[in-house]
Amino acid sequence: SQQGEEDPQALSIQEGENATMNCSYKTSINNLQWYRQNSGRGLVHLILIRSNEREKHSGRLRVTLDTSKKSSSLLITASQAADTASYFCATDGVGNEKLTFGTGTRLTIIP
Amino acid sequence: SAVISQKPSRDICQRGTSLTIQCQVDSQVTMMFWYRQQPGQSLTLIATANQGSEATYESGFVIDKFPISRPNLTFSTLTVSNMSPEDSSIYLCSGVQGGYDYTFGSGTRLTVV
Numbered sequence: 001s002q003q004g005e006e007d008p009q010a011l012s013i014q015e016g017e018n019a020t021m022n023c024s025y026k027t028s029i030n031n032l033q034w035y036r037q038n039s040g041r042g043l044v045h046l047i048l049i050r051s052n053e054r055e056k057h058s059g060r061l062r063v064t065l066d067t068s069k070k071s072s073s074l075l076i077t078a079s080q081a082a083d084t085a086s087y088f089c090a091t092d093g094v095g096n097e098k099l100t101f102g103t104g105t106r107l108t109i110i111p
Numbered sequence: 112s113a114v115i116s117q118k119p120s121r122d123i124c125q126r127g128t129s130l131t132i133q134c135q136v137d138s139q140v141t142m143m144f145w146y147r148q149q150p151g152q153s154l155t156l157i158a159t160a161n162q163g164s165e166a167t168y169e170s171g172f173v174i175d176k177f178p179i180s181r182p183n184l185t186f187s188t189l190t191v192s193n194m195s196p197e198d199s200s201i202y203l204c205s206g207v208q209g210g211y212d213y214t215f216g217s218g219t220r221l222t223v224v
Contacts (some may be wrong), residue, residue: 006153008129014215030210030211033213041217041218042203042215042216042217042218043154043203043215044212045112045214048211088153088154090154090213092211097142097207097210098142098144098155098156099144099156099207099213101146101153101154101155102153103152103153104152104153108175
């Protein structure tokens with residue numbers, strides 16, 4: 001079963017706009033990661049945020065983590081056509097290295 | 112990060128047959144995992160491949176259907192047995208180093224006809 005739920009399930013925005021995706025999870029975590037997947041191909045690791053961190057940045061990506069609400073968000077700023085993909089959050093638990101994936105958000109950038 | 116070579120990248124198989132998927136890692140990883148991704152869905156963990164012992168399966172997955180081997184710290188196989196069209200999915204392996212550095216194979220796209 002999936003650990004996390006992501007919303008929205010699908011998102012379409014104009015190129016240049018910002019995209020925000022949200023992830024909620026159910027149990028205590030050690031780390032939360034975000035991945036991108038293009039058209040059913042391999043997973044690309046985007047960013048990792050530890051349970052004791054609240055915010056991280058990497059280029060046009062900004063991730064927040066609220067452990068009290070068991071939720072995370074991924075913000076992609078100044079979106080580009082190449083950002084069109086599915087985005088997944090994944091969590092691992094304390095003492096448990098199994099990654100459990102959220103349901104995913106399909107992002108479409110309209111040129 | 113480690114690099115995983117997964118093969119085959121895709122296959123079309125007849126129902127009732129079996130397919131073995133291989134993953135080779137270029138450096139030692141502490142844990143290896145196998146996932147299934149059904150069309151349009153997220154990744155679901157099938158099992159944790161344990162080195163030198165039987166894999167640990169998640170609820171809904173059984174060894175008879177998905178036998179897994181991991182003879183050493185850099186290699187693992189997943190067999191999809193007695194296939195039916197419902198087994199048509201992408202199968203991915205993953206390894207982890209240092210407790211948080213995960214890497215994934217490029218996936219095997221399986222179609223059962």
